[in-house]
Amino acid sequence: MSERTLRAAVDRVIPADGWRAGWAGGVGAYLESAGPELDWARPLLSALAARLGPGFAELDEADQDAALAAAAQHPEGAIEFRALQRVCWEGFYASSGGRDPEGLRMVGFHDVPAGVTPIDAPAPRTVDSRRVRRRYDAIVIGSGPGGGAVARSLTAAGKHVLLLERAAWKPNSELRGDHLHDKRNAVYRPSAGPGAGHPRIHVDDDGGETVIDGDGDAARYGLNAMLPGGGTRIWQGMAWRFLPEDFRMASEYGNPAGASLADWPVGYDELEPYYSQAEQELGVAGSEGALTARTRRSTRYPMPAMGTERSREVLGAGAAALGWGWGPIPLAINSVPRNGRAACVRCPQCVGHACPVDAKNGAHNTFIPLALATGRCELLLDAEAVRVEDGESTATVRVMADASTPTPRELVVEADVVIVSAGAVETPGC
Numbered sequence: 241m242s243e244r245t246l247r248a249a250v251d252r253v254i255p256a257d258g259w260r261a262g263w264a265g266g267v268g269a270y271l272e273s274a275g276p277e278l279d280w281a282r283p284l285l286s287a288l289a290a291r292l293g294p295g296f297a298e299l300d301e302a303d304q305d306a307a308l309a310a311a312a313q314h315p316e317g318a319i320e321f322r323a324l325q326r327v328c329w330e331g332f333y334a335s336s337g338g339r340d341p342e343g344l345r346m347v348g349f350h351d352v353p354a355g356v357t358p359i360d361a362p363a364p365r366t367v368d369s370r371r372v373r374r375r376y377d378a379i380v381i382g383s384g385p386g387g388g389a390v391a392r393s394l395t396a397a398g399k400h401v402l403l404l405e406r407a408a409w410k411p412n413s414e415l416r417g418d419h420l421h422d423k424r425n426a427v428y429r430p431s432a433g434p435g436a437g438h439p440r441i442h443v444d445d446d447g448g449e450t451v452i453d454g455d456g457d458a459a460r461y462g463l464n465a466m467l468p469g470g471g472t473r474i475w476q477g478m479a480w481r482f483l484p485e486d487f488r489m490a491s492e493y494g495n496p497a498g499a500s501l502a503d504w505p506v507g508y509d510e511l512e513p514y515y516s517q518a519e520q521e522l523g524v525a526g527s528e529g530a531l532t533a534r535t536r537r538s539t540r541y542p543m544p545a546m547g548t549e550r551s552r553e554v555l556g557a558g559a560a561a562l563g564w565g566w567g568p569i570p571l572a573i574n575s576v577p578r579n580g581r582a583a584c585v586r587c588p589q590c591v592g593h594a595c596p597v598d599a600k601n602g603a604h605n606t607f608i609p610l611a612l613a614t615g616r617c618e619l620l621l622d623a624e625a626v627r628v629e630d631g632e633s634t635a636t637v638r639v640m641a642d643a644s645t646p647t648p649r650e651l652v653v654e655a656d657v658v659i660v661s662a663g664a665v666e667t668p669g670c
């Protein structure tokens with residue numbers, strides 16, 4: 241690949257304009273540092289450089305633009321040119337691998353606000369796989385919000401629980417500030433797992449099937465985060481309650497042909513006390529108003545709603561002019577310091593990333609620490625439940641412990657009850 245030609249082409253896609261041009265602004269460093277992830281692009285960029293020719297860098301800007309436009313019109317050149325564009329956007333506008341590209345400086349983006357000292361979520365206390373007991377009252381598979389809440393409730397009721405999580409611990413600092421590997425937008429291996437060796441079959445619109453491993457193509461693999469704490473490590477924290485009619489979808493709206501829609505076996509009133517308990521223990525910031533008018537509450541939100549901002553006021557004024565009710569979204573975010581953790585510092589990347597000051601509430605910093613504090617919960621990380629066998633009075637779970645190490649160990653653990661809370665895709669497959 242002619243670096244001189246490629247550099248000139250990059251600098252025509254993103255020319256200097258008071259800010260540095262594309263190559264010096266991050267694309268050059270990106271191409272140097274990206275490693276095998278850009279193997280898809282390198283042959284295309286080499287082909288484009290050859291198509292543009294060795295004299296491309298000496299052309300004036302108008303002729304360079306004309307040459308690039310001609311390449312973009314060519315059947316094969318168009319693919320090469322699109323690769324060039326994508327590499328330019330990724331290198332110039334996405335933070336990744338510790339780079340601080342020009343595109344983010346242009347808009348004043350800092351993943352941790354100026355003057356804020358990051359505070360990480362402490363790693364939870366875990367049990368060594370060699371100390372896992374043969375039997376527990378309950379085994380909970382998956383440490384996300386469902387599994388964390390169940391572990392919390394069972395241990396509070398005096399039960400001994402083994403809480404299994406297939407991922408190892410990751411600090412918040414490894415779950416933020418990377419726009420090419422975060423779970424929400426990842427175009428490459430997602431930092432929130434699961435990693436290689438966890439294939440899924442993706443069915444496209446035409447019915448074609450592709451096997452996608454857990455370290456590639458996050459968009460098609462799915463957005464479920466595989467982490468201690470599950471998706472709540474990187475969620476936005478919206479903590480809505482279902483509306484009463486959401487429990488009666490079949491009755492309210494009918495059953496479309498071919499569907500098997502059913503009403504829930506419980507209604508809102510039955511579930512309401514549990515919503516309240518979860519909001520208190522998780523920590524939800526909200527206020528009563530138009531958005532909560534249809535969900536009767538037995539308790540107040542434990543924290544005041546997040547403060548307002550200009551965009552909310554503008555949109556709210558528009559809604560009010562139309563006669564629509566509006567209000568702050570209930571968020572599982574500390575609007576004020578709570579339970580020894582900080583308040584939100586309004587960093588610019590909440591959804592898809594972990595919090596820089598541990599102000600975002602999830603299973604990892606609420607339910608699971610509460611369960612562990614009882615002394616009746618053992619948390620085993622890097623442990624995949626590979627089989628659940630139901631017996632007459634006992635269920636058995638086969639677990640591959642230390643799964644990501646060179647020396648995984650199979651454990652066989654029994655319990656009165658097994659709760660599978662491994663996410664919408666993994667739970668049915670368990």
Ligand code: SF4
Nearest residue numbers: 584585586587590595
């Ligand atoms: S809770 Fe606040 S500080 Fe934390 S990630 Fe969200 S916006 Fe940023």
